[in-house]
Amino acid sequence: MTLIIGGSGQVGTALRRLLPEAVCPSHDELDLRDLGRLRRRVIALAPSAVINCAAYTAVDRAEDDEEAATAVNGTAVGELTAAAAHLGIPLVTYSTDYVFAGEGDEVCTESTRPDPRNAYGRSKLVGEQLAMEYAGALVVRTSWLLSTTHPNFVTTILGKVATGPLAVVDDQWGRPTMVDDLADATLDAVRAGMTGLLHLAGEPTTTWFGLARESCRLSGIDPQLVTACSTAELARPAQRPRHAVLGSERRPPLPDWRIGLERWLTTAGRSPHGDHPAVDQD
Numbered sequence: 001m002t003l004i005i006g007g008s009g010q011v012g013t014a015l016r017r018l019l020p021e022a023v024c025p026s027h028d029e030l031d032l033r034d035l036g037r038l039r040r041r042v043i044a045l046a047p048s049a050v051i052n053c054a055a056y057t058a059v060d061r062a063e064d065d066e067e068a069a070t071a072v073n074g075t076a077v078g079e080l081t082a083a084a085a086h087l088g089i090p091l092v093t094y095s096t097d098y099v100f101a102g103e104g105d106e107v108c109t110e111s112t113r114p115d116p117r118n119a120y121g122r123s124k125l126v127g128e129q130l131a132m133e134y135a136g137a138l139v140v141r142t143s144w145l146l147s148t149t150h151p152n153f154v155t156t157i158l159g160k161v162a163t164g165p166l167a168v169v170d171d172q173w174g175r176p177t178m179v180d181d182l183a184d185a186t187l188d189a190v191r192a193g194m195t196g197l198l199h200l201a202g203e204p205t206t207t208w209f210g211l212a213r214e215s216c217r218l219s220g221i222d223p224q225l226v227t228a229c230s231t232a233e234l235a236r237p238a239q240r241p242r243h244a245v246l247g248s249e250r251r252p253p254l255p256d257w258r259i260g261l262e263r264w265l266t267t268a269g270r271s272p273h274g275d276h277p278a279v280d281q282d
């Protein structure tokens with residue numbers, strides 16, 4: 001039995017579709033903040049694999065709440081790792097492009113040295129390092145997730161341009177990733193027995209501005225309604241990497257995100273997700 005933690009989130013939902021027999025306790029049923037009991041509780045469930053999709057993902061809030069972010073993204077991952085090691089089973093946990101400084105123009109691969117510049121990135125790096133102490137762990141770094149099931153950057157943009165022009169940052173580069181592609185590739189990696197660090201992100205590279213314009217174009221909305229602005233103009237609490245572009249030395253990139261986006265926006269119909277407060281979602 002596979003145990004999926006964080007099964008209600010974007011990635012968790014995509015994985016549950018592929019693994020309908022998986023056990024997926026809710027946040028309340030298995031809270032990663034319950035550090036004193038977490039390891040014991042996972043061991044008692046006796047899964048054959050653990051996939052951790054749960055995380056403290058509020059990037060700006062983490063700046064004032066690093067301890068809480070580190071408990072969930074760091075210490076709890078260590079407890080899950082200890083449980084998996086005790087059982088001798090595979091552990092998958094997700095991490096982020098935000099573990100990189102992203103100051104240069106090069107692609108960040110599995111051998112690029114992490115150097116996070118915000119509290120969220122630091123908390124995720126703690127989790128990575130604890131997981132990597134176990135030879136059966138796979139740490140999947142991904143970026144700019146888009147799903148058809150949850151509010152995300154694209155639903156925010158389309159909601160906002162419906163009311164008028166919108167400025168979006170054009171100086172942060174990254175690789176959007178459709179969660180269904182990520183879930184497929186994660187399970188392929190597990191089946192192939194991959195462990196260690198693995199970067200899974202779509203292609204090509206773009207900016208949030210580029211992604212916003214492409215989303216408008218595919219939705220039949222005038223892309224010119226989206227204008228470019230700089231990160232400095234937004235003055236967000238957490239520093240974002242300028243160029244945290246994930247590439248892999250271990251496998252080809254995930255499919256072109258524009259294909260999944262087009263399928264979603266032109267054929268599947270867009271579900272009326274709620275608004276998102278920021279236009280450079282992480």
Ligand SMILES: NC(=O)c1ccc[n+]([C@@H]2O[C@H](COP(=O)([O-])OP(=O)(O)OC[C@H]3O[C@@H](n4cnc5c(N)ncnc54)[C@H](OP(=O)(O)O)[C@@H]3O)[C@@H](O)[C@H]2O)c1
Pocket residue numbers: 005006007008009010011012026027028030031032033053054055056057072093094095096097124141142143144145146150281282
């Ligand atoms: N979203 C992105 O663009 C992005 C980019 C790079 C990396 N990642 C990484 O990818 C992974 C999945 O992200 P996602 O976008 O799918 O996240 P998400 O949609 O925000 O889902 C997070 C999940 O974690 C659960 N959760 C939060 N705190 C918890 C706790 N203390 N105990 C138990 N469960 C808890 C949530 O449950 P409730 O909803 O019930 O609270 C939810 O199921 C994370 O590791 C994230 O850091 C995401």
